[in-house]
Amino acid sequence: xxxxxxxxxxxxxxxxxxxxxxxxxxxxxxxxxxxxxxxxxxxxxxxxxxxxxxxxxxxxxxxxxxxxxxxxxxxxxxxxxxxxxxxxxxxxxxxxxxxxxxxxxxxxxxxxxxxxxxxxxxxxxxxxxxxxxxxxxxxxxxxxxxxxxxxxxxxxxxxxxxxxxxxxxxxxxxxxxxxxxxxxxxxxxxxxxxxxxxxxxxxxxxxxxxxxxxxxxxxxxxxxxxxxxxxxxxxxxxxxxxxxxxxxxxxxx
Amino acid sequence: xxxxxxxxxxxxxxxxxxxxxxxxxxxxxxxxxxxxxxxxxxxxxxxxxxxxxxxxxxxxxxxxxxxxxxxxxxxxxxxxxxxxxxxxxxxxxxxxxxxxxxxxxxxxxxxxxxxxxxxxxxxxxxxxxxxxxxxxxxxxxxxxxxxxxxxxxxxxxxxxxxxxxxxxxxxxxxxxxxxxxxxxxxxxxxxxxxxxxxxxxxxxxxxxxxxxx
Numbered sequence: 001x002x003x004x005x006x007x008x009x010x011x012x013x014x015x016x017x018x019x020x021x022x023x024x025x026x027x028x029x030x031x032x033x034x035x036x037x038x039x040x041x042x043x044x045x046x047x048x049x050x051x052x053x054x055x056x057x058x059x060x061x062x063x064x065x066x067x068x069x070x071x072x073x074x075x076x077x078x079x080x081x082x083x084x085x086x087x088x089x090x091x092x093x094x095x096x097x098x099x100x101x102x103x104x105x106x107x108x109x110x111x112x113x114x115x116x117x118x119x120x121x122x123x124x125x126x127x128x129x130x131x132x133x134x135x136x137x138x139x140x141x142x143x144x145x146x147x148x149x150x151x152x153x154x155x156x157x158x159x160x161x162x163x164x165x166x167x168x169x170x171x172x173x174x175x176x177x178x179x180x181x182x183x184x185x186x187x188x189x190x191x192x193x194x195x196x197x198x199x200x201x202x203x204x205x206x207x208x209x210x211x212x213x214x215x216x217x218x219x220x221x222x223x224x225x226x227x228x229x230x231x232x233x234x235x236x237x238x239x240x241x242x243x244x245x246x247x248x249x250x251x252x253x
Numbered sequence: 254x255x256x257x258x259x260x261x262x263x264x265x266x267x268x269x270x271x272x273x274x275x276x277x278x279x280x281x282x283x284x285x286x287x288x289x290x291x292x293x294x295x296x297x298x299x300x301x302x303x304x305x306x307x308x309x310x311x312x313x314x315x316x317x318x319x320x321x322x323x324x325x326x327x328x329x330x331x332x333x334x335x336x337x338x339x340x341x342x343x344x345x346x347x348x349x350x351x352x353x354x355x356x357x358x359x360x361x362x363x364x365x366x367x368x369x370x371x372x373x374x375x376x377x378x379x380x381x382x383x384x385x386x387x388x389x390x391x392x393x394x395x396x397x398x399x400x401x402x403x404x405x406x407x408x409x410x411x412x413x414x415x416x417x418x419x420x421x422x423x424x425x426x427x428x429x430x431x432x433x434x435x436x437x438x439x440x441x442x443x444x445x446x447x448x449x450x451x452x453x454x455x456x457x458x459x460x461x462x463x464x465x466x
Contacts, residue, residue, distance in 0.1 A: 144417040155404040164463040169400050
């Protein structure tokens with residue numbers, strides 16, 4: 001009976017063991033990295049050489065190919081963290097809080113890049129680096145939430161206890177995501193409304209849409225590769241911390 | 254109810270705290286004219302924002318005593334195993350916190366109204382928006398305080414966590430004073446407070462419970 005249950009573990013239970021997780025996902029790392037590099041090469045070639053200038057914005061439209069994927073990731077990473085937070089609190093999956101912790105700095109980085117490239121784009125097109133419009137403000141709030149989560153992680157000594165507390169806060173902060181999504185519809189100030197994912201199809205020509213999608217996937221795979229690597233690092237860091245603690249206890253005894 | 258009485262008694266015994274908060278609130282408001290210049294029309298224009306910032310900061314200061322003393326002397330553990338659910342206890346603490354930190358600010362706000370050259374109409378709307386908005390601030394604050402209780406020096410982290418959550422309360426709070434359609438902002442503010450106060454005890458109790466074991 002007991003043997004049967006240990007053999008019948010599905011993949012979900014198997015990756016629950018941190019060592020197993022690292023062993024199972026390490027082979028994924030190189031293909032992911034290669035795919036990311038290839039997508040970036042293709043996407044940047046499209047973005048720089050094989051896409052038209054905008055009739056209004058000229059060459060500055062090319063900032064979009066960096067800005068939009070970063071803005072997408074700023075929210076996608078938070079969604080990953082929200083799911084991980086649920087994984088920590090509901091299923092108590094050991095890898096969920098590793099995933100949550102590894103994602104936070106990446107999310108903060110992508111959000112900061114989205115704001116930065118947005119400012120660079122806003123200056124020539126709107127004539128301002130910053131405007132307190134709905135989407136920019138809610139994205140800035142998202143950055144603060146990311147930084148708060150990182151600060152909260154770092155304030156705890158006990159990472160397992162920190163995981164559940166951070167998970168609670170992550171779920172509270174998730175309220176902001178739909179606000180960002182709908183901010184352009186609720187407060188139509190400066191930021192243009194959704195133009196790619198619409199019920200009636202995208203409003204852009206294919207020549208611009210292709211590089212955008214390639215860059216979109218390039219950045220998403222970049223995140224997946226970095227996230228996986230960061231999770232491995234976190235698992236190893238915890239192993240080192242456990243060893244150190246054991247060593248300290250051994251010395252005391 | 255007993256819980257509420259206990260909290261109020263404790264807070265009033267350390268009466269200095271309440272006074273400090275009120276003083277802080279007034280001083281933040283009073284320092285602004287020195288920073289931006291004593292121009293009466295300018296001051297009147299930015300007064301709602303100043304009052305809200307001062308209230309927000311003062312409420313942050315008071316958060317430390319919401320759960321931390323109980324955590325440090327161990328009574329939080331006793332409370333967790335009390336007959337009442339922890340969320341009910343947190344709700345009582347939240348009400349007590351609002352009574353001893355927000356209500357004194359409301360009482361002190363006429364001083365700021367005079368210092369910042371507000372007219373009677375604007376002051377009335379400020380009072381209303383503070384009355385409606387401070388419960389939301391207290392509720393978000395309770396979540397932040399509960400999350401940071403296990404951290405020894407959590408006092409600095411809590412404001413960082415709470416500030417982004419409090420942005421909507423500030424937007425609608427100031428909107429309820431200044432904007433031409435202040436009616437809808439007032440309603441939004443009231444709705445926000447109701448929702449925050451209804452949900453915060455559960456979230457905070459959950460955070461307290463999960464952090465302890």
